[in-house]
Amino acid sequence: xxxxxxxxxxxxxxxxxxxxxxxxxxxxxxxxxxxxxxxxxxxxxxxxxxxxxxxxxxxxxxxxxxxxxxxxx
Numbered sequence: 067x068x069x070x071x072x073x074x075x076x077x078x079x080x081x082x083x084x085x086x087x088x089x090x091x092x093x094x095x096x097x098x099x100x101x102x103x104x105x106x107x108x109x110x111x112x113x114x115x116x117x118x119x120x121x122x123x124x125x126x127x128x129x130x131x132x133x134x135x136x137x138x139x
Contacts, residue, residue: 072123079117086118098130
């Protein structure tokens, strides 16, 4: 199963768009497919109302968590 056929799951939830973007960049640079959801709506409304979700394919969750932990993020 590859990233195009996997189910996306929430890896982390952020209330800060900068932190979400950095986490996404870390995963992107490692070649791990990921997307941020609600990143633009949280800029209009309070992030607490619409937190930003970092989503990854279900088969890459462990690898993505390990990478963010290794990067102390």
